[in-house]
Amino acid sequence: MPDTPIPQASNVTSLAERRLLHETVVDQLRDLIVQGELAPETKLNERVLAERLGTSRTPLREAIKFLASEGLVELLPNRGAVVAPLKPEKMQEVFVVLGALEALAGELACRNASEADIADIRALHYHMLAHHARGELAPYFRYNQQIHQRIIDCAGNATLAQSWRAMNAHVKRARYLANLSGERWDKAVKEHEDMIDALTRRDGAKLQALLRDHLANKLVMVMEALGGRPK
Template sequence: MSVTQALPKTARLRTLGMSAEIAARMRTMIQEGELPPGVRIDEKAFCEAFDVSKTPLREALKILVSEGLVLHRQYIGYRVAPLDLDELRATFETLHGLEAHAGELVAQRMSDGALAKIERRHQAMIDAHAAGKRTDYFRINQEIHQLIVDSAANAVLSGIYATLMSKVHRARGAANADMLRWQESHEEHEAIVEALREPGRPRLARILREHSENTAREVLRVVEASLAEPNVAPR
C-alpha cells in the first residue's frame, strides 16, 4: 500500500488535489522551456519552491511520467524526458508544408472577421513582447498560428496541424527561451500580418513556410544543446 493510499480519505483528496496543481505547474514549465529536455528534477528544490512535502510532489511526477513528459529510474530519480530529434525533424518537415498550404487557402478564404481577430491577438503579442513577458508572448504566438490555419476553413487541415503542433510544443518552448530568436520571431510575425493585409495575399504562403523553417532550425539547435545542460532548480 502506498503512503497516499494509507492516508484518511479527506487527507488523500487534499494530497491528490495538490498533486494535480503541482503537475499542472510543472507541465507548463516543461512545455514552455523553463525545464529543458533531459534536465534532472531536484525533488528537494521543488518541494521547497512549492512548499510541499515529497508525497504530493511524487504523485505529481507520476502524472507527468504517465504523460511521457518525465522519466523515472529507480535509484537515479526523475528527469524531464528528452526529445526525439528525428521525430521532431520529420514533424517540422510536415508542418512546413501544412503552413504553406494553409497560406494558399487562407489567401482565398479568410474572412474579415478572422483577420480582425488575428490582428487583435497580434497586438496582444506585441504588448507582451514590449513588456518582456516571454511566456505570454509564446502562448499568443501559438494561438495566432492556429488561428491562421483555421482561417483556411478546412477542418481536416486544422485538426492535423493542431495535432502536430502539440508534438513540437515543448521543443518550441525551449527555443523561445533564446532571446535572439524571440526578436527574430517577432519580426517574422510582423511580416506575416503585413502579408495577411495585402490584396490577394500573394506572399502569404511563402512567408509562412519560411517562418516555419526558421523556427524549426532554431528549435532543433536549441534542443540538441539543451540535452547537455546542467541540472536546474525551479525558480
C-alpha cells in the same frame, strides 16, 4: 413540454455533445505531456497515473492508445507506454510537415478569411507585440500560438486543423527549449509582422512562403537547443 424533435435518423454527429470520461482523460494526459509535466521518455505507470487522474486503468489505457495514435506516447509491447522522446530527428520531421500544413493553411486563409477574421488576428498580433515589448515570454507564446491557430481555423478545413493540432503538440513540447535571445526574438516578431501584412493583402503565395520560413527558423532554434542537450 418542448416540441417533439423530428427524428434525424442518420445525422449522428449532431448529438455528439456529451463529455465522456475517456475524452477528459485524453485531454488531461495530453496537457500533462505538452506542458512538460510528464517529461519525454517518462514511463507511464498505469496504476499511478490512473489514481492521479481519478479514474481506473481501463479509460486511462484507452486514452494512452488514442495519444499513441497522435504520436505523443510510444507503446512498448509488454512494457507499457512512455512519453514520446523529443529527438532532434523527430523535431526536424515534424517541422517539415508542419511547414507544409501551415503554408497550405496560409494560402487557404488568404482566400477564405473574412475581414473580421483578419481584424481579429491583427488584434492578437498587437497583443503579442505588447508582450514582446515588455519581454513577457509566456503571454507572448500564448498569443503567438493563438495567431497560428486562428490562421489554421481561417483555412476552413477541419481535417487540416486536426492534423495541424496533432503536429503542433509536438512543437509545443519543445517551445520552452527555444530560449529566445533578443535578436532571434526580434526576428520572429518581424516575420509575424510580414505575415500579418501578407494576410491583410491576401497575398497567399507570400504568406505561404513566410510561414514556411518562419517555421524553418523556429526549427533552427529548437534544433540548437536540442542538439545542445546531452542525450
